[in-house]
Amino acid sequence: MGNPTLTDVARLAGVSENTVSRVVRDKGPIAEKTRRRVMDAIEQLGYVPNRAAGSLASASSPIIAVLLPSLSNIVFPDVLRGIHAGLAGTAYQAMVGVTDYDPEKEQALLASLLAWRPAAVITTGFDHTPESRKMLMDDRLRVAELMDIDGQPIDIAVGLSHHGAGRATARHLLARGYRRIAYVGHDWSTDRRARRRYEGIVAGLSEAGLSLTAKCRHDGPSSTLAGRRALARLLSDNIAVDAVIFSNDDMAVGGAMHCLAEGIRVPERLALFGFNGLEIGEALPQPLSTIRSNRFLIGRKAVETLLETRKRPDEPLIIDTGFDIVEGATA
Amino acid sequence: MGNPTLTDVARLAGVSENTVSRVVRDKGPIAEKTRRRVMDAIEQLGYVPNRAAGSLASASSPIIAVLLPSLSNIVFPDVLRGIHAGLAGTAYQAMVGVTDYDPEKEQALLASLLAWRPAAVITTGFDHTPESRKMLMDDRLRVAELMDIDGQPIDIAVGLSHHGAGRATARHLLARGYRRIAYVGHDWSTDRRARRRYEGIVAGLSEAGLSLTAKCRHDGPSSTLAGRRALARLLSDNIAVDAVIFSNDDMAVGGAMHCLAEGIRVPERLALFGFNGLEIGEALPQPLSTIRSNRFLIGRKAVETLLETRKRPDEPLIIDTGFDIVEGATA
DNA sequence: CTGTTAGCGCCTTCAG
DNA sequence: CTGAAGGCGCTAACAG
Numbered sequence: 218m219g220n221p222t223l224t225d226v227a228r229l230a231g232v233s234e235n236t237v238s239r240v241v242r243d244k245g246p247i248a249e250k251t252r253r254r255v256m257d258a259i260e261q262l263g264y265v266p267n268r269a270a271g272s273l274a275s276a277s278s279p280i281i282a283v284l285l286p287s288l289s290n291i292v293f294p295d296v297l298r299g300i301h302a303g304l305a306g307t308a309y310q311a312m313v314g315v316t317d318y319d320p321e322k323e324q325a326l327l328a329s330l331l332a333w334r335p336a337a338v339i340t341t342g343f344d345h346t347p348e349s350r351k352m353l354m355d356d357r358l359r360v361a362e363l364m365d366i367d368g369q370p371i372d373i374a375v376g377l378s379h380h381g382a383g384r385a386t387a388r389h390l391l392a393r394g395y396r397r398i399a400y401v402g403h404d405w406s407t408d409r410r411a412r413r414r415y416e417g418i419v420a421g422l423s424e425a426g427l428s429l430t431a432k433c434r435h436d437g438p439s440s441t442l443a444g445r446r447a448l449a450r451l452l453s454d455n456i457a458v459d460a461v462i463f464s465n466d467d468m469a470v471g472g473a474m475h476c477l478a479e480g481i482r483v484p485e486r487l488a489l490f491g492f493n494g495l496e497i498g499e500a501l502p503q504p505l506s507t508i509r510s511n512r513f514l515i516g517r518k519a520v521e522t523l524l525e526t527r528k529r530p531d532e533p534l535i536i537d538t539g540f541d542i543v544e545g546a547t548a
Numbered sequence: 549m550g551n552p553t554l555t556d557v558a559r560l561a562g563v564s565e566n567t568v569s570r571v572v573r574d575k576g577p578i579a580e581k582t583r584r585r586v587m588d589a590i591e592q593l594g595y596v597p598n599r600a601a602g603s604l605a606s607a608s609s610p611i612i613a614v615l616l617p618s619l620s621n622i623v624f625p626d627v628l629r630g631i632h633a634g635l636a637g638t639a640y641q642a643m644v645g646v647t648d649y650d651p652e653k654e655q656a657l658l659a660s661l662l663a664w665r666p667a668a669v670i671t672t673g674f675d676h677t678p679e680s681r682k683m684l685m686d687d688r689l690r691v692a693e694l695m696d697i698d699g700q701p702i703d704i705a706v707g708l709s710h711h712g713a714g715r716a717t718a719r720h721l722l723a724r725g726y727r728r729i730a731y732v733g734h735d736w737s738t739d740r741r742a743r744r745r746y747e748g749i750v751a752g753l754s755e756a757g758l759s760l761t762a763k764c765r766h767d768g769p770s771s772t773l774a775g776r777r778a779l780a781r782l783l784s785d786n787i788a789v790d791a792v793i794f795s796n797d798d799m800a801v802g803g804a805m806h807c808l809a810e811g812i813r814v815p816e817r818l819a820l821f822g823f824n825g826l827e828i829g830e831a832l833p834q835p836l837s838t839i840r841s842n843r844f845l846i847g848r849k850a851v852e853t854l855l856e857t858r859k860r861p862d863e864p865l866i867i868d869t870g871f872d873i874v875e876g877a878t879a
Numbered sequence: 880c881t882g883t884t885a886g887c888g889c890c891t892t893c894a895g
Numbered sequence: 896c897t898g899a900a901g902g903c904g905c906t907a908a909c910a911g
Contacts, residue, residue, distance in 0.1 A: 220665075222904055233882045238906060246880055268663040269603035270904035273887050278600055288632070294625040301619070301646045310643055310661070315632045330641070332599040334551075441831035471831050477808055478833035497828060500772035500802050502809035553888055564898045569890065577896055601888035604903050 299516020318407035383417020402464035444471025630847020649738035714748020733795035775802025
């Protein structure tokens with residue numbers, strides 16, 4: 218009945234609780250002989266330290282609160298993988314909340330996760346309610362804002378410039394000779410980063426004295442089906458277009474499917490360009506031209522940086538994980 | 549300095565700590581007037597209860613330990629979404645560990661998650677080390693084993709019969725007149741459920757006096773690229789095949805890509821069948837014929853059942869979330 | 880190198 | 896309906 222406690226171990230090993238605690242935490246000098254005795258007792262009893270008690274006593278828990286907007290979009294599981302990779306081998310544990318891209322929900326989750334006194338909070342973007350911001354201001358808390366770096370981080374930001382990625386996309390297509398460029402996207406009211414990329418595209422075109430020839434936005438989250446349908450809709454308007462930039466790879470793959478189904482020759486009649494560098498893009502009959510966002514790296518880098526020190530840097534830190542143009546066969 | 553505590557709230561509200569505690573946990577009778585006073589104090593101080601202290605005092609934490617084999621395979625983020633959906637609105641929090649399909653890693657993570665004294669553990673499959681099994685036997689712990697129901701659960705199992713799904717696939721293809729059926733799969737040494745489906749396929753064929761015409765297994769995890777390449781390899785042997793069953797949709801989509809790239813007419817010359825019912829399958833030029841595994845439901849159902857009562861049922865419980873054949877256009 | 884002494888913040892039990 | 900007391904299991908100072 219009841220899990221064995223430090224006291225039980227101490228009694229069995231014939232030492233003080235404190236010594237056991239030291240052995241468990243591998244802290245302070247311990248005689249090898251004592252250590253063995255304690256370890257044996259631990260083994261024998263099957264002792265597992267109670268983290269709640271530990272957190273309470275030390276006023277800090279080995280928890281990293283993670284707030285992600287969604288798990289449906291593969292991008293965030295990728296980030297989460299990176300976070301877990303960074304955490305592996307440490308005593309820290311991620312505690313994840315899903316905000317559904319809703320700052321109010323973020324705030325509620327944040328409050329509830331803060332109840333665990335996490336060592337750090339990892340969240341997404343710079344969009345927080347004033348209340349959330351207040352909670353994140355607490356100097357004892359490390360905070361990482363992921364995905365985007367076009368903004369003022371609270372503590373550290375890890376990600377890429379989405380504006381830059383959009384601009385790079387535009388320039389890439391222009392360099393390839395495309396001039397009648399269209400945009401097919403999804404709802405940005407939630408996905409601000411997609412909007413930033415869009416703005417980057419527009420900026421890139423504008424620098425060449427051009428603007429988007431056409432655009433079509435699906436009124437909902439991105440998906441392959443949405444991309445397929447949205448491209449169909451765009452083309453049904455019979456506007457001459459020679460390249461389409463999609464808000465992301467999901468949408469772009471849908472677009473590619475439309476072209477396959479309709480026999481539209483890619484890229485001769487229509488070039489396609491995505492964003493994210495998902496694996497599915499590589500497996501298309503023609504590999505998708507896209508931009509690789511280093512999502513796994515974003516997660517891992519964030520964790521590594523947060524765990525480096527418990528103290529915030531003097532100046533907010535921006536870690537640019539960059540992006541690469543993936544030269545596929547569709548643009 | 550230091551977060552406000554129950555004591556601070558109590559002092560400000562002019563009541564005892566206990567009363568505040570009752571208000572916070574919404575437990576026991578409280579005079580509406582007192583309640584308001586306490587709530588005001590809480591608001592004013594921005595009090596957030598310390599869960600570590602709560603867990604310690606009540607010897608139980610509102611944590612659900614979740615052990616998933618992977619986050620790369622979209623299947624598990626889907627399950628996780630279900631888990632989060634089931635947890636939303638409760639005070640419970642999921643704490644996730646990723647085992648990489650390794651029972652030893654599962655054991656290590658389990659031990660470390662148990663340190664939080666979770667109310668329940670959600671894990672995958674029936675494959676655990678004896679040590680893990682011992683830890684999971686603890687009667688104070690609710691345990692759900694997900695994905696598979698072909699086995700003896702410790703407490704509850706939530707999922708589908710993979711053997712049944714494989715068998716249903718075989719029967720479906722047979723009913724459609726396919727006789728020269730091949731299998732394209734990935735490494736099962738880790739993915740036991742893929743193997744169970746394979747066995748179900750073989751059983752289904754065998755009931756009709758048939759067996760697999762050919763098979764090809766990619767030596768690694770499933771992926772679209774792997775599926776594409778494995779199908780190419782299988783067909784290069786020039787064995788007459790009229791249908792291919794893939795170990796899952798990722799592989800099948802890759803197969804579809806190969807057919808598109810090579811101009812192989814589907815399903816006339818070659819039928820394709822997957823497993824999982826991923827969205828990408830629907831967006832293919834021809835929607836993929838597959839089996840829908842209800843992953844989100846598995847996660848949600850598991851949580852709901854676990855939270856129903858803190859006590860294990862007298863008999864291990866099996867919850868069959870079923871599967872449906874998705875009649876696509878590829879088989 | 881090891882032991883002693885106080886809590887950490889909350890919940891439980893028992894009285895009122 | 897509310898309060899007082901005690902302790903959950905561990906860690907943080909100090910001593911020695």
